[in-house]
Amino acid sequence: MNDKPGTKEIIGLLARLAVGGVLLYAGLLKALAPAEEFGYAIETYKLLDARLSLWSAYLVPWLEIYAGLLLAAGVFTRFSALFSGAMFLFFELILAQAWLRGLPITSCGCFGSGRGNSITYEFIQNLVFLALTWAAYKYGSAWSADKAAETL
């Protein structure tokens, strides 16, 4: 047991906790608010009709909560990081198409309806999360449940 984590592993751990925490926070804010609120935000991206937007609004917060928890705890770290990265990438594509189409989006719905940042701000923020997710994927095994399960 002389495998003391190096700088990269510590960065990976911090990235894992940061991305997991952000996903958990974003998911909780939406799960504790009426789904219709997030549903309306999804509708403004003009990709789904009202019914599908509402169904997505029911589903996405739970996915964020589960992915955030598993990633932060380091359960199936690589898979959790990959799944979280896929979600961020998907959000980036949605934001990018809204920006290209010039859609008048006042609240991206990312952290519930309370916060309304510009699309550019949210796009850059998601890029940062994507980079952190990559660090969590590559070096996020320190102090993880994956590691603990090996030694038990």
Next chain:
Amino acid sequence: MIDRKKARLLALAGIMIFVSTIAVLLARQFNLGPERPAPAFRSFGPETAPVHIHEYTDLACPACRHAAGKIDEMMKIYGPGLRVSFKHYPLMNIHPWSFHAAAYADCAGEQGKFKEYAEVLFENQEKWAQAKEMPKEFEAYAARLKLDWPKMAACADSAETHKRINLDIAEADMKGVNATPTFFINGKRAVGGGQLVDQARKFDNILRAAKP
């Protein structure tokens, strides 16, 4: 060995998903989510007031009319200690025009007269609440209060107004509101005017201590 590790992790993932699901559902039940702010025209009293009442109301409901009187009285008594925000919860299955009334009241609010319009609707509830056809009273009351009716009618038909009311309804459903008026006094639930007064008594010291 690999299988045993995977099984442990799967069990852990299952437990985490189960526990987090229950925790979130309980948090919803106990109303721990953030409170959606009501629009400024539906909020009265200082923002810094130590006691904040959110009332889910239906403009066609007689109990809400009685409660409106009690709220006015409380605002006079407690002044700077109290802020009241109204949210719509039209019971459309028993009051066919209550959604319309909510929309018109909001649009009157956008012209600065939410409270006045709501008061007239409450006072004359029996004239329009159970009407067979679209009540003409909505326009007549707007004229009485010197509101711009064409602007108000357009606003009441707008998607933005409907969205605002639908979100109030969705929020109320999530909080388990099923009767009007339902109040949340600093988060504590009270249904009807009687419970409102009872609950408000618990905040009496804070309410009276507030300075303008």
